[in-house]
Amino acid sequence: LSDRLSETFKNLRKKGTLSASDVDGTVREIRRALIDADVAFDVVKEFTGRVRERALGDEVNKALNPAQQVVKIVNDELVGILGGQQRRLEFAKTPPTVIMLAGLQGAGKTTLAGKLAKWLTKDGHTPLLVAADLQRPNAVTQLGVVAEQAGATLFAPEPGNGVGDPVRVAKDSIKFARDKQYDTVIIDTAGRLGVDAELMKQAANIRKAVDPDEVLFVIDAMIGQDAVATAKAFQEGVDFTGVVLSKLDGDARGGAALSVASVTGRPIIFASTGETLDEFEPFHPDRMASRILDLGDILTLIEQAQEAFDEEEARKVAEKFATDTFTLDDFLKQMQQLRNMGSIKKMMGMLPGMGQMRDQLDNFDEREIVRTEAIIQSMTKAERTNPKLLNGSRRLRIARGSGMTVTDVNQLVQRFEQAAKMMKTVAKGGVPQVPGMGPV
Ligand code: GDP
Numbered sequence: 001l002s003d004r005l006s007e008t009f010k011n012l013r014k015k016g017t018l019s020a021s022d023v024d025g026t027v028r029e030i031r032r033a034l035i036d037a038d039v040a041f042d043v044v045k046e047f048t049g050r051v052r053e054r055a056l057g058d059e060v061n062k063a064l065n066p067a068q069q070v071v072k073i074v075n076d077e078l079v080g081i082l083g084g085q086q087r088r089l090e091f092a093k094t095p096p097t098v099i100m101l102a103g104l105q106g107a108g109k110t111t112l113a114g115k116l117a118k119w120l121t122k123d124g125h126t127p128l129l130v131a132a133d134l135q136r137p138n139a140v141t142q143l144g145v146v147a148e149q150a151g152a153t154l155f156a157p158e159p160g161n162g163v164g165d166p167v168r169v170a171k172d173s174i175k176f177a178r179d180k181q182y183d184t185v186i187i188d189t190a191g192r193l194g195v196d197a198e199l200m201k202q203a204a205n206i207r208k209a210v211d212p213d214e215v216l217f218v219i220d221a222m223i224g225q226d227a228v229a230t231a232k233a234f235q236e237g238v239d240f241t242g243v244v245l246s247k248l249d250g251d252a253r254g255g256a257a258l259s260v261a262s263v264t265g266r267p268i269i270f271a272s273t274g275e276t277l278d279e280f281e282p283f284h285p286d287r288m289a290s291r292i293l294d295l296g297d298i299l300t301l302i303e304q305a306q307e308a309f310d311e312e313e314a315r316k317v318a319e320k321f322a323t324d325t326f327t328l329d330d331f332l333k334q335m336q337q338l339r340n341m342g343s344i345k346k347m348m349g350m351l352p353g354m355g356q357m358r359d360q361l362d363n364f365d366e367r368e369i370v371r372t373e374a375i376i377q378s379m380t381k382a383e384r385t386n387p388k389l390l391n392g393s394r395r396l397r398i399a400r401g402s403g404m405t406v407t408d409v410n411q412l413v414q415r416f417e418q419a420a421k422m423m424k425t426v427a428k429g430g431v432p433q434v435p436g437m438g439p440v
């Protein structure tokens with residue numbers, strides 16, 4: 001999705017004024033990009049209709065830079081479809097808060113149960129994980145493993161005692177939580193590979209029995225066009241209060257997100273971005289829109305950086321960005337620290353402009369850090385502190401010293417400069433700019 005759109009916007013930006021046919025051409029490209037990204041057809045139609053109407057209106061005509069204004073409109077409309085404001089998890093006035101998970105088998109419910117538990121625990125909550133998926137023999141064990149990883153308690157039916165009745169288990173768990181003072185109950189339920197009447201009824205019965213504060217519909221972001229039908233079926237069969245997009249770390253770049261939010265009118269509350277329990281974050285519509293438009297998810301990046309580094313370190317780095325004293329040494333140190341933060345590939349994917357480099361990204365591996373290290377270590381102290389010193393002959397010397405090519409050195413310096421510039425804007429509280437693009 002992003003690649004197509006960035007191309008379209010790039011062309012658009014070259015123009016000073018916009019004619020109706022420019023707008024139509026752009027809207028056509030957006031439509032094609034969205035359809036390619038598996039956004040549901042009705043959603044595409046409505047979306048492009050609104051963009052076209054606004055793009056032909058006064059706000060664009062009178063704008064200083066009409067092309068930029070169109071990009072802003074696309075961004076606004078995307079944020080709107082994705083739910084506008086960030087929607088937070090609702091807690092019960094009187095604990096326990098009951099959160100029920102629903103969705104197809106393999107959507108990521110059980111994993112999410114662990115992620116939620118870990119995340120809530122960090123915030124001082126005391127979650128109880130409830131095994132109400134009694135469909136698959138392995139399901140209870142799997143939830144047990146996840147609970148242990150999250151440091152949370154598992155509530156499961158005693159073997160041989162009423163096994164097989166998930167509604168009963170769910171009900172009992174609430175009483176247990178109340179007695180033992182767990183403040184959140186997370187109920188994992190069963191799913192099938194396809195929508196299934198019996199399991200839908202089971203989920204509906206669990207919902208009726210425990211009256212959850214939140215019912216989260218978990219959907220695999222990779223399932224493409226099936227997302228809409230699945231979401232609708234669950235909305236009719238069980239209904240839900242919020243959506244969790246899982247597997248956003250894969251190739252899916254927002255098609256399913258756009259469709260599901262738009263078609264069900266339910267907010268997306270969390271995004272799941274990997275198999276381990278930390279790969280999970282509250283969903284921000286504005287950030288997702290930026291990601292779709294390939295602005296890169298700078299804010300998420302910074303938040304994750306802040307979690308992985310200690311606070312003091314983060315403060316120092318921010319200060320360096322703001323005052324322009326960020327050096328190549330810092331850059332290297334940061335890259336090394338990023339190793340703690342999950343896969344480098346994922347981090348790179350969140351940097352602006354990387355949408356166009358997916359192929360390279362797929363070949364990206366940890367060796368990149370080793371190469372970066374080699375290059376930076378071949379620089380003098382003065383060069384690392386002040387990359388402006390790096391003229392042609394110095395770059396050649398560094399390339400030879402590190403066993404890399406001058407192009408490698410150039411790319412590294414360029415990446416460093418872009419990162420420093422963007423981070424500086426963000427550190428000052430500004431809107432990040434993509435090189436060659438205006439603020440959106
Ligand atoms: P459930 O059947 O809905 O309970 O789904 P599971 O939680 O068992 O997940 C199914 C598979 O998807 C497992 O292999 C998980 O490790 C994997 N998975 C879950 N969430 C994510 C995610 O956000 N990203 C990726 N890449 N894999 C995930």
Ligand code: MG
Pocket residue numbers: 106109110111133139188189
């Ligand atoms: Mg499961």
